[in-house]
Amino acid sequence: MTRTACFLLVVAFALVSGGCATTPATPETLATAEVRGTAPADLKAQLGDAGFADLWNVDVTWSPIDDAVGYEVQRHDSSQADDLWSTVSEDTLSSEATSATDRYVGYDATLWYRVRAVLDASNATPWSSSWRVEIPKGDVLYEVEGTAASASITMSTASGTEQADIDLPLTTKSGEVGLCLTNPIQHPYISAQNKGRTGTVTCRITVRGVVESENTSSGAYAIATCSS
Structure with a gap:
């Protein structure tokens, strides 16, 4: 498996302000008005x-x-x-x-x-x-891993809250570990609940390459929660 990476496309651009037909009166400075x-x-x-x-x-x-x-x-x-x-x-x-x-x-x-x-x-x-x-925050990477076999996850995305049952670790369809959201969200959140009686579950949130939240829980149906 390969670890997911978040890439931000940098586009060169120029902002051009349009002209106005008339120029209204303006105070000389904000301080003197x-x-x-x-x-x-x-x-x-x-x-x-x-x-x-x-x-x-x-x-x-x-x-x-x-x-x-x-x-x-x-x-x-x-x-x-x-x-x-x-x-x-x-x-x-x-x-x-x-x-x-x-x-x-x-x-x-x-x-x-x-x-x-x-x-x-x-x-x-x-x-x-x-x-x-x-x-909002920039690119967000969600990761869920551990020694447990599977987990139920709940996470926030740009389109709302999503839930899924997964095998650990959290892996995309293309085989990459972790889920990278390139559409920024204001409050990243993910929780993972162990679906079995033994093992650990760990959640992690990385924003623009910096780990902002990481938690681990162990035992039967244990829940690990991360937020940023």
Whole structure:
């Protein structure tokens, strides 16, 4: 048998931003803009489909403000300082805008988004309340092995929870040990229950080449559980 390996296809790509018919007034800097009015309401941020390799699209929407001449959208990565926010779009969005798409490169991240309306060259509304988005983990390798002859397994996949009865070790139809999921999932999980009265069962979860969880149980109908 050969051990399963996870491969990530790296694709060269370029993101080209389109032009706008008009350019709305923009505060010179975020720090100098005076705050007045009410922040845009109904902010939502949703994770869209993955793009090339580890590129993710996050769709941000909000309700418009009547006297806005434009909008600014920012993102915060929880791995950074609390007060560090980055602008999603280089230019202020138009007064008719009610959505923006952020393109984030990476895995296993918690992102926060917020929006505010630009009222004129020196005034803007307060920032809206923020909305959280979870970026899934990368390639996940599930492994189940042990001295027991067989086990019942339950695992999370991109399509939901799946169950199966297997002979140990967990092996693909092509004879590779372990099951590699190339579609990222947010919370990898696998459990294995010994179907016999003797022996051990071991589960293991490896994410992007790093073992994140491993457990072993022994005895009759013993259960080993791994999560990441």
